[in-house]
Amino acid sequence: MKISRLIGGAIGTCTYIIINEITNECIVIDPHEDIKSISGYISENKLKPIAVLLTHGHFDHIGGVAYLKTLGAKVYMHKADVFKIDEDDQMARYLGVKIEHFDVDYLVKDADLLEICGFKIKVIETPGHTMGGVCYVLDEYIFTGDTIFRESYGRTDFEDSNFQMLKSSILKILSLEGEYTLLPGHGEETYLSFEKMYNPIMQD
Secondary structure (H helix, E strand, O other), X not given: OEEEEEEEXXXXXXXXXXXXXXXXXXXXXXXXXXXXXXHHHHHHOOOEEEEEEOOOOOHHHOOOHHHHHHOOOEEEEEHHHHHHHHOOOHHHHHHOOOOOOOOOOEXXXXXXEEEXXXXXXXXXXXXXXXXXXXXXXXXXXXXXXXXXXXXXXXXXOOXXXXXXXXXXXXXXXXXXXXXXXXXXXXXXXXXXHHHHHHOHHHOO
């Protein structure tokens, strides 16, 4: 297994590509709108996108989905965020970002175990930043979207955000046993043990 991170889009979103190095099939998590960057990486490495996993529906995490669907990838998303695909997002308009419509193929929910590209990925519902926020657990990695960042956490000043729900979601992640590398939607990777000690959500 190989995990690559592509940072791009209007606000520096982290797109992750999980590669099965035997088959060259891949899973893309939260594809930002810099399609040229994503398509270039896929072409250069001769990859076949099988699935797109979305942690939530904000514009900066879904901009490349429609392109990946043209390559045959199936889209996985929580039902509570599906409406955001066609949402008139004020920030997206301000930044000049337009999201091309796409259909969701599979709705995910808490404790789902997805078997894709030879990998087993567990879904953890983490509402708060959005109502349909989820994290994906693959081996010792957790793809956290905008739920939790290094020494920070997602915004809760949106219309469908809720601070107390986000705090509960983060505490659910931090209560996991063992060590995990956390791969967030923005910024650098971090570690479960580090966030248990230093994430400000513990004091806020």
